[in-house]
């Protein structure tokens with residue numbers, strides 16, 4: 001077979017167990033929330049079929065419960081339930097018909113029964129879960145036997161349905177980790193104590209599955225390379241586990257991950273603040289120590305080039321992707337076709353994870369819409385309606401709408417008030433830890449350029465709009481922070497965007513205390529606090545709520561708190577500013593009405609609910625031109641809303 005000219009190692013087939021995979025790309029297990037009533041749905045099957053038709057060699061499903069005591073949410077698909085057998089067959093063939101392999105990730109949540117208060121949490125011991133403090137019941141031998149049978153029965157059902165294999169979910173602190181780890185397993189019987197005994201549950205499951213499902217059935221294990229907690233599995237222990245597994249269990253591959261349901265949870269889903277491939281060096285060391293078992297490495301692998309180097313340098317055998325494939329399910333096909341510039345980049349915001357943990361179906365800020373995976377040439381060459389569409393606003397909502405409009409209409413113009421495209425995201429990308437946002441802006445800019453959208457930078461007035469004689473106007477002018485209602489208006493106090501711009505080009509240390517009044521609760525607000533901490537000796541965040549960050553998913557919030565605490569940034573809850581004069585900021589508690597003062601405040605700014613910049617709507621509508629409002633200009637919601645509003649543009 002001819003080698004891929006750019007990425008010969010990534011597109012080299014590999015044998016896992018007795019199965020040949022066509023390349024090294026793996027979709028690692030990803031809960032989608034697309035299931036319903038504990039069964040797979042067409043939406044879930046389509047998602048994996050799309051990945052398979054876009055060259056992903058092996059697709060690991062999402063965590064599928066093996067037992068009724070593990071149904072954290074009914075959108076998780078029950079692997080143990082024969083009612084799903086027919087749908088499992090459909091699912092497996094949807095993937096195998098495209099030349100890919102479907103692996104069912106099976107597991108039990110154990111004490112992390114976070115979503116279902118009615119079910120009894122079970123675990124190796126009665127130790128509370130360190131994140132939620134859920135106290136489980138210590139499993140009896142009969143409970144253990146039941147769960148082992150659940151794993152075995154589930155594997156048999158998936159095998160009969162045509163799945164290529166299973167992956168035992170032994171990572172992220174779920175039940176199998178709870179047994180594996182001395183951090184959570186305090187048993188003194190045959191399932192606890194020595195490492196061998198802690199691994200016994202996996203030993204029994206894997207051998208029985210091999211006996212019943214045969215040699216050809218892939219059995220994988222996702223396991224921690226480092227739990228990130230004191231007394232838990234670290235790299236040395238992971239190496240020992242890998243050795244025991246490889247020497248005594250019929251397991252065909254290991255997929256390493258890190259973190260458990262404790263403050264180390266953020267490690268399993270490194271967000272934009274982490275460096276690229278933050279745990280790859282641990283995975284590479286383990287690969288070196290365990291040369292005879294295939295290793296999947298996963299975690300913020302930022303590009304095909306980085307993935308190619310991992311394989312070339314023998315730092316893993318397979319590369320796993322979850323979020324990059326959520327962001328663009330055609331990622332691998334585009335890499336194969338040398339079309340990487342059209343890949344819709346993941347910006348590691350973890351919005352997708354937040355959605356499923358809020359009990360909703362998985363959504364990317366990019367929505368996996370058809371434009372996302374189609375080819376821009378196809379759009380360019382499609383017959384168009386002869387309309388002149390004018391987009392006003394060069395932020396993300398404007399560019400997304402322009403790309404969408406160019407699918408249907410013959411002429412699309414975009415007017416931007418500012419010199420550069422990207423809107424407020426340009427500011428956000430300058431803040432600490434948020435520079436990856438530039439990838440989103442660049443992607444949008446390239447795409448509209450390729451689609452032939454004409455861009456003009458000028459001060460937009462109604463007259464300029466009318467001069468274009470548009471058949472349709474899309475207003476994407478964003479939104480502005482409103483004045484804090486508790487304060488008397490003043491020209492010297494600026495909102496967070498205006499106030500921080502001047503600080504971005506200066507490194508000089510500034511005197512006094514900086515205060516942010518936070519009615520925004522977004523990640524940008526806390527990145528601004530980090531920036532201020534590098535200039536001022538004291539930084540305070542005021543919020544009227546009991547705590548901050550209500551718009552951030554709880555996994556990324558761990559990192560927000562870690563960074564704020566490391567920088568000694570203070571948070572004052574239940575506080576509203578009522579007066580700022582002579583460097584004294586007066587604050588009021590909205591609950592008990594107590595008044596306090598903060599002295600030596602030399603810098604005070606605010607991030608408040610926004611007001612749409614929709615002043616152009618009236619003149620456009622009065623001139624009889626059809627007009628659509630999109631993004632924050634319609635209703636301020638942030639990035640996901642801005643992108644999703646592109647779908648308002650239809651023929």
Ligand SMILES: Cc1cc2nc3c(=O)[nH]c(=O)nc-3n(C[C@H](O)[C@H](O)[C@H](O)COP(=O)(O)O)c2cc1C
Nearest residue numbers: 028029030031062063298299300321322323352353
């Ligand atoms: C929305 C979402 C759901 C996930 N669900 C699972 C899961 O069910 N089982 C699992 O082992 N890992 C799960 N993960 C973790 C991924 O498999 C992967 O280990 C992690 O996202 C890091 O890879 P990435 O940087 O390519 O996203 C999930 C990740 C995301 C983003």
Ligand code: SF4
Nearest residue numbers: 346349350352364365
């Ligand atoms: S929501 Fe954010 S983290 Fe998730 S796939 Fe999309 S861009 Fe990536």
